[in-house]
Amino acid sequence: MIDPDVKAQLGNYRQSIDNIDAALVHMLAERFRCTKEVGVLKAKYNLPPADPAREEFQIERLRRLAKDANLDPDFAEKFLNFVIKEVIRHHEQIAADLKA
Numbered sequence: 774m775i776d777p778d779v780k781a782q783l784g785n786y787r788q789s790i791d792n793i794d795a796a797l798v799h800m801l802a803e804r805f806r807c808t809k810e811v812g813v814l815k816a817k818y819n820l821p822p823a824d825p826a827r828e829e830f831q832i833e834r835l836r837r838l839a840k841d842a843n844l845d846p847d848f849a850e851k852f853l854n855f856v857i858k859e860v861i862r863h864h865e866q867i868a869a870d871l872k873a
């Protein structure tokens with residue numbers, strides 16, 4: 774049987790976790806809405822789906838922000854790379870659809 778006080782504390786934390794997860798989903802949806810427009814622009818003007826120099830800049834910046842925020846910079850880099858990999862997949866799909 775869980776202590777009612779502990780149960781209340783856990784419930785409070787979980788409410789914040791659920792709010793943060795919802796914000797993350799909304800922020801990611803907004804980011805992908807934007808990158809899909811970038812994908813259309815790139816496909817239209819024959820620009821490559823990936824821009825390694827831009828990614829290098831983003832990774833350095835995010836690692837710095839993560840450090841300042843007391844978040845593991847390796848995790849921040851892995852997360853950004855995971856998101857960017859999906860963005861590049863979208864860009865390639867948009868370019869292929871435009872050619873078809």
Ligand SMILES: O=C(O)C(=O)C[C@]1(C(=O)O)C=C[C@@H](O)C=C1
Pocket residue numbers: 808811812822823824825827828831856857860861
């Ligand atoms: O800025 C771009 O050129 C994008 O396509 C966006 C983005 C990103 O998701 O941040 C994705 C792929 C590129 O390699 C670099 C950055």
